Amino acid sequence: MTHPKANRSSAAPWLGAYLLVVTAPMLLLLLGGSSAPGRGFAWDFSMALGYAALVMFGVQWVLTARFRRATLPFGIDIVYYFHRYLAVCALAIVAVHVGLLFLEVPQALGSADPRRAPAHMTAGRAALVLLATVAVLALARRRLALEYDRWRMTHWALSVTAMVLALWHVFAAGHYLDLPWKRGLWVLFAAAWLAIVLLVRLLRPWRLSRQPWRVAQVRPEHGRVSTLVLEPAAGHRLRFAPGQFAWLTLRHSPWSMHEHPFSIASSATRDDRIELSIKELGDFSRTIKDMKPGETAWLDGPYGTFSIDHHSDSSGFVFIAGGIGIAPVMSMLRTLADRGDRRPLLLVYGNRAWDRVAFREELDQLQQRLDLRVVHVLSEPPAGWTGEHGLITQDLLARPLNSLQAERGDREYFVCGPTAMTQSVEAALAALGVDARRVHSELFEWV
Numbered sequence: 001m002t003h004p005k006a007n008r009s010s011a012a013p014w015l016g017a018y019l020l021v022v023t024a025p026m027l028l029l030l031l032g033g034s035s036a037p038g039r040g041f042a043w044d045f046s047m048a049l050g051y052a053a054l055v056m057f058g059v060q061w062v063l064t065a066r067f068r069r070a071t072l073p074f075g076i077d078i079v080y081y082f083h084r085y086l087a088v089c090a091l092a093i094v095a096v097h098v099g100l101l102f103l104e105v106p107q108a109l110g111s112a113d114p115r116r117a118p119a120h121m122t123a124g125r126a127a128l129v130l131l132a133t134v135a136v137l138a139l140a141r142r143r144l145a146l147e148y149d150r151w152r153m154t155h156w157a158l159s160v161t162a163m164v165l166a167l168w169h170v171f172a173a174g175h176y177l178d179l180p181w182k183r184g185l186w187v188l189f190a191a192a193w194l195a196i197v198l199l200v201r202l203l204r205p206w207r208l209s210r211q212p213w214r215v216a217q218v219r220p221e222h223g224r225v226s227t228l229v230l231e232p233a234a235g236h237r238l239r240f241a242p243g244q245f246a247w248l249t250l251r252h253s254p255w256s257m258h259e260h261p262f263s264i265a266s267s268a269t270r271d272d273r274i275e276l277s278i279k280e281l282g283d284f285s286r287t288i289k290d291m292k293p294g295e296t297a298w299l300d301g302p303y304g305t306f307s308i309d310h311h312s313d314s315s316g317f318v319f320i321a322g323g324i325g326i327a328p329v330m331s332m333l334r335t336l337a338d339r340g341d342r343r344p345l346l347l348v349y350g351n352r353a354w355d356r357v358a359f360r361e362e363l364d365q366l367q368q369r370l371d372l373r374v375v376h377v378l379s380e381p382p383a384g385w386t387g388e389h390g391l392i393t394q395d396l397l398a399r400p401l402n403s404l405q406a407e408r409g410d411r412e413y414f415v416c417g418p419t420a421m422t423q424s425v426e427a428a429l430a431a432l433g434v435d436a437r438r439v440h441s442e443l444f445e446w447v
C-alpha cells in the first residue's frame with residue numbers, strides 16, 4: 001500500500017467522482033420526473049438500489065482497467081482491494097433490491113419459473129446468480145485451490161455475461177426509462193461499459209502486440225530466483241520510475257490473459273534493457289529458468305507508485321525487504337547508484353538462509369558506490385553467524401534505526417516482502433514512532 005505524498009491530494013476528486021456516478025441514478029429518480037406514476041416508497045427505493053448496483057458493477061471494470069491517472073493517487077493494489085470490497089457491497093445492494101420487492105411488492109417479481117416468467121426477469125435472476133458465483137469464487141479462490149489464470153478467465157467471462165444479462169433486464173423492464181433522455185443516459189452508460197471492455201481486451205493487447213520484447217538472457221540468482229533480461233524487439237522503450245512493476249506475458253499472445261505482475265528490478269536509467277527477477281513459486285514462475293534467449297515477451301507497464309521518485313526531496317531512504325521483495329528495492333538502489341546519489345540509505349533484508357540471499361554479492365558492491373548500510377537478517381542462520389537473526393521485529397528494527405538518530409524522521413521507508421512480514425514491519429515502524437505517511441509498502445499478493 002503506497003502513500004504517495006505528491007498525489008494524495010488528488011485522491012479526493014476521484015472518490016467524489018465515484019460517489020457521484022454511483023448515486024446519479026437515485027438523483028435522477030428524484031429529480032427527473034417520470035411519465036409513469038410512482039408505485040410507493042418500497043418500489044421506488046428498490047428500483048433506485050437496482051440502478052445504483054448496476055452502475056457500481058459497471059464502474060468495477062474501470063477500477064481494474066489500469067488507468068494510470070486514476071490509480072496513481074491510491075496505488076493499484078488499493079484500487080484492486082477497492083474493486084473487491086465494492087463488488088460485495090454492490091451484490092448486497094442487489095440483494096436488498098430483490099428483498100424489498102419480495103417483502104413489499106411480491107407481485108412485481110412474478111414467477112421464478114423461467115418457463116412462465118418474462119425473459120428479462122429470468123435474465124435479472126441469472127445475472128444475480130452469476131454475480132454471486134463471481135464473488136464466492138473470488139473470495140474463496142485460495143481455499144478452493146483455483147489456479148490464478150483459470151480463475152481470472154472465469155471471473156471475466158462470468159462478469160461479462162452477468163453484466164449483459166443485467167443490462168437486458170434493466171432495458172426490457174424499462175422502469176423509469178420511459179423518458180427518452182433517461183433511456184439515452186442508460187444507453188450511454190452501456191456504451192461506456194462496452195468501450196472499456198473493448199479497450200482492455202482488444203485495444204490494449206493490440207498496442208502491446210506492436211511492442212514485442214526479446215529475451216536477451218536468463219540469469220540464475222541465489223534463492224531459486226531467475227533474472228529475465230528483456231530488450232525491445234521493435235526499437236521502443238519502457239520509461240519507468242525505479243520500484244514500478246509491469247505485467248509480463250510469455251509463451252502466449254497479449255490477448256490471452258496469461259499475464260503476471262513483476263517489479264522491474266533493473267536501473268531506471270536504462271529504458272532499453274529491462275530486468276525482472278522472478279522467484280519460483282508456482283506454475284508460471286517455475287518456467288522462467290527454461291526461457292531461451294530470442295523468445296518473445298510482452299510487457300504492459302509501468303504501473304505502481306512504490307518509488308523513491310515520488311519522494312525526491314527526502315533526506316535518505318530506508319528499505320525493508322523480505323525474500324523476493326528485494327526486486328523493486330534493487331531497482332531503486334541500482335538507479336540511485338547510477339545517478340551518483342550520495343544520500344544515506346539503509347537496507348534491512350530478511351531471508352531464511354545465507355545461500356538464499358539473492359543479489360548479496362551485488363549488494364556488497366553497491367555499498368562501495370552508495371552511502372548504503374545493509375543489515376542481513378536470517379531466520380535460519382548458519383553456525384557461526386554473528387549478524388542479525390530471527391524475524392524482522394520491532395526490537396530488531398530499533399537497532400539500525402536508532403543509529404539514524406535525528407535524521408530518522410526525514411526519511412522515507414519502503415517495505416516489500418511477504419504479506420505477514422509487511423504488516424508486522426508496518427506495525428513495528430508505527431511503534432517506533434515513524435509517521436505512517438512516510439511508510440510505503442508494495443504487496444505481491446493482492447487478492
Ligand SMILES: Cc1cc2nc3c(=O)[nH]c(=O)nc-3n(C[C@H](O)[C@H](O)[C@H](O)COP(=O)(O)OP(=O)(O)OC[C@H]3O[C@@H](n4cnc5c(N)ncnc54)[C@H](O)[C@@H]3O)c2cc1C
Pocket residue numbers: 147148149245258259260261262263264276277278279280281282283284285286324327328442443444445446447
Ligand atoms: C505488484 C507486484 C509485483 C510483483 N513483483 C514480483 C517480483 O519482482 N518477483 C517475483 O518473483 N514475484 C513478484 N510478484 C509476485 C508474482 O506476480 C507472483 O508470484 C506470480 O504471478 C506467481 O505466479 P505463478 O503461476 O508462478 O504462481 P501461482 O502459484 O499460480 O500463484 C501464486 C500467487 O501469486 C498471485 N498471482 C498468480 N498469478 C497472478 C497474476 N496473473 N496476477 C496477479 N497475481 C497473481 C496469486 O495471489 C497466487 O495465489 C509481484 C506481484 C505483484 C502484485
